Amino acid sequence: MLPLIPTVLVLLLCPSLLARPAPDGASPTDTWRSSERLLGAGRGSHVAGVGDLKRYLARFGYLPGSAASDRTDSFDARFESAVSLYQTRLGLPVSGKLDAATLAEIAAPRCGVPDRPAARADSVRRFAFFPGSPRWARPGPLVLTYAISPAATIDYVPRAAVAAAFRRAFARWARVIPVRFAEARDYGAADVKVGFYAGEHGDGEPFDGVLGVLAHAFSPESGRLHLDAAERWAVDFDAERSAVAVDLESVATHEIGHVLGLAHSPVRGAVMYPSLRPRTRKAELGADDVRGVQALYGSNPNFSFSSLSASSSDTSASASVAAAWSSTSTRVGIVLVAAATVIFPFI
Structure with missing residues (x-):
């Protein structure tokens, strides 16, 4: 599968081109092609156009699967x-x-799970579940074991x-729901x-x-949690x-949230x-996050919302970070394109 993100990063070098209003009588497709020619003049023929963006939107649940094979540049x-819909979700x-x-959001690294609509679009409840709201169900107190592969590692x-890092991640979820996570010695039985x-x-979901x-x-x-070994993972910046x-x-x-049954949230924080x-x-x-997972499993009796840190319960800080990313997308895009060039020579 061709990598999608680096192609979009090239578009970020000149984001204003795509936001220009169409001249009188010009169609959206004409506007896109005009922008693409300008981008191509500066960076070369590797700008793939709307076809790759259609493939991206199809992969993450915004277009039917047939759109993934549509390589045309029609902005219909x-x-x-x-x-x-992508912007809404x-x-x-x-x-x-x-x-x-x-474009800045499309260019951002992300989880490979497709996006799904929130259960209810309001400021209180915006979390979402997988179809059918599946959850782990075991008799008695719920204890889930986990293990890190001894072979598939870095x-x-x-x-x-x-x-x-995983121990701390599991502990965050255990703090808010009546579920205990135990590290297992036997990977196969976890x-x-x-x-x-x-x-x-x-698993049918290749990394890129x-x-x-x-x-x-x-x-x-399912219990499967996979990370892309090609990334540069860090535990200490x-x-x-x-x-x-x-x-x-x-x-x-984030991925443990999926393991528990949560889908993606549109809340930036x-x-x-x-x-x-x-x-x-x-x-x-x-x-x-807490309201969503508690809707599936109930609340840990020792948890109260007042114990959430101001930074984790207040989405404004994350919104500020996102705004800063968008406003400096040209500079960030250049850095990331330079890094991606090492990996993907066609950039």
Whole structure:
């Protein structure tokens, strides 16, 4: 599968081109092609156009699967509707246009699980579940075991540090619901199986390389939690200086939410928001995350919402970060395109 994210990063170099109003009488397709010619003049023939964006939107649940094979650059009503839906589900200003904020979000590394509509679109309840609202159901107190694959792993982060990051991630969810997580010695017998994989790895959801899809997990009671081994995973940004480093604990916390039955949230401050920028840490559960998982499992009797930290329950800080990313998308895009060029020579 061709990597989608680096192609979109090239578009971020000149985001204003896609936001220009169409001249009188010009169709959306003409406007796109005019913008594409200008982009191509500056960067070369690797700008793939709307075809790749259609494939991206199809993969994450915004267009029918047949759109993934549509390589044309027609910006039709169906595509515009898909862009509007994407903007709605990810908490972006809804315009139906490929504006800078939308392209910045498309360019951001993200989870590979498709996005689904929230249970109810209001400011209190915006979390969502997998179809049928599946959850783990066991007699008696619910205890789930987990293990990290001894073979599908990475060698530049100590195994003890990887284990500690997952231990903390599981503990965050256990703090808010009456579920206990126990690290198992036997990987094969564990309820939740964690592994680092590259490319096609047998589950029908191949990974796509650096700063594309970071990880994915499956709904209950599958227990599969996979991370892309091609990413540069970090447990300490002071020690890991790579510009494309991704915080392992943040991604682990997000994917455990999927393992428990949560789908993506449109709340930017939520752990279950689908994207995570490089060198960014977002591991603390927000109010939307807690309400969602408690709707499935009930509340831990020792938990109260007042114990949530201000940073985890207040989405304004994350919104500010997102706004900063969009306003500096040109500078960030240049850095990330330079990094992606090493991995993907066609950039």
